[in-house]
Amino acid sequence: MSAVDAATDARPEPRIPAAGKPVDPARDRPRRGAGFARRAALRTIALAVLLGAWWLVTELEVWPPVLVPKPASVWHQFIRTESVHDGxxxxxxxxxxxxxxxxxxxxxxxxxxxxxxxxxxxxxxxxxxxxxxxxxxxxxxxxxxxxxxxxxxxxxxxxxxxxxxxxxxxxxxxxxxxxxxxxxxxxxxxxxxxxxxxxxxxxxxxxxxxxxxxxxxxxxxxxxxxxxxxxxxxxxxxxxxxxxxxxxxxxxxxxxxxxxxxxxxxxxxxxxxxxxxxxxxxxxxxxxxxxxx
The missing domain is CATH 1.10.3720.10 (MetI-like)
Known part of the structure; x- marks a missing residue:
């Protein structure tokens, strides 16, 4: 066996997924990073849409504040409940x-x-x-x-x-x-x-x-x-x-x-x-x- 063949045999074989194609872990890493960024972007957009719909409903006064409070009111309560105010x-x-x-x-x-x-x-x-x-x-x-x-x-x-x-x-x-x-x-x-x-x-x-x-x-x-x-x-x-x-x-x-x-x-x-x-x-x-x- 030549030195080249021995070196070739010593290299680890690529991982074979279910589809039968070799997968390079280093090549997969950017794909996983892109997938994570895409999921984060979609979730951020969904949250922004939800907050925007909440704000719009309260600004249009579709329901009275006692039923659906404004986002600013909830934020104000967050500040009050996490601090000391008026003793x-x-x-x-x-x-x-x-x-x-x-x-x-x-x-x-x-x-x-x-x-x-x-x-x-x-x-x-x-x-x-x-x-x-x-x-x-x-x-x-x-x-x-x-x-x-x-x-x-x-x-x-x-x-x-x-x-x-x-x-x-x-x-x-x-x-x-x-x-x-x-x-x-x-x-x-x-x-x-x-x-x-x-x-x-x-x-x-x-x-x-x-x-x-x-x-x-x-x-x-x-x-x-x-x-x-x-x-x-x-x-x-x-x-x-x-x-x-x-x-x-x-x-x-x-x-x-x-x-x-x-x-x-x-x-x-x-x-x-x-x-x-x-x-x-x-x-x-x-x-x-x-x-x-």
Whole structure:
């Protein structure tokens, strides 16, 4: 073999996609950058159109300000709730970021416990037939309940402090993770288990070494759904003694027809929810890099 042939054989072969054409990663990088720029531009244009339509509707006074407040009014409330004015600190004695952090803290604690319990419960349902027969209908029953259906019961049990709020978010976030985990576990191919056993894995090691990694993409998707459910339930959780908290702030503003504060709270919830989901997507990419995008 000549030196040229040896050098040719030593070079890494180009990656072959499904279409059968070689792909150069360095050549793909500008395309990905252009795609990201195009998506960012489209989203910016969509946001500008939405804000423009909102401004136009309020300027034409299609609806009274008590129904649809002006963007400037919402911005003014943002400044007021995030500062001290006329001796009053923010809204109901708390700044806007303090309301937001109180809600996020409840969501992180409640959904954290709910996700952990949901993964364990999903593994049991997916791996043990007897547990599946007993607990799967109960999980489906709780999953169909709206949070307000059992909030009053939780208040009777735990009072009006933090406990009922945390428990409501735990119960709201547990079923999606349990269902996703159980379905993912049942979908693990038996050949993977047989291969692990043939390589020396013990029976008690299979759930952690084979089943859980194989089911991880679906479990992470279930976690994203669960956190979203917990976030949509925080307003219900904070209807009882919910200040500080975004839901409590919205509830108090609704009582006094402060529509601009209500809209501000909705925008804050939506933006923070997008940020949390983006973080979960980053975690998903890190934990499951083999999953197709």
């Amino acid at each position: 009053q600190r923010g809204y109901s004695g708390h700044l806007l970021h303090e309301h937001l952090w109180a809600s996020l803290r409840r969501i992180l604690i409640g959904s954290g416990f709910g996700v952990a319990a949901g993964v364990v419960l999903g593994l049991l349902i997916g791996l043990i037939g007897t547990v599946r027969v007993i607990l799967e209908p109960l999980v489906d029953f709780v999953r169909t309940l709206p949070p307000l259906a059992y909030l009053s019961l939780l208040v009777i049990w735990f009072g009006i402090d933090e406990s009922p709020k945390i428990w409501l978010l735990v119960i709201a976030s547990l079923p999606p993770v349990a269902v996703a985990t159980a379905d993912a576990v049942r979908g693990v191919h038996p050949d993977h288990l047989h291969a692990a056993r043939s390589l020396g894995a013990r029976r008690w090691e299979l759930p952690w070494r084979v089943v859980l990694p194989s089911a991880l993409p679906e479990i992470v998707t279930g976690v994203r759904v669960a956190v979203g459910v917990a976030y949509t339930s925080v307003v219900a959780a904070e209807t009882v003694n919910g200040v500080p908290g975004i839901g409590g702030m919205i509830r108090d503003a609704q009582r006094y027809n402060q529509t601009d504060v209500v809209v501000l709270g909705i925008i804050v919830i939506g933006l923070s929810g997008l940020a949390i989901d983006a973080c979960l997507k980053a975690v998903e990419r890190r934990l499951t890099p083999w999953r197709g995008r």
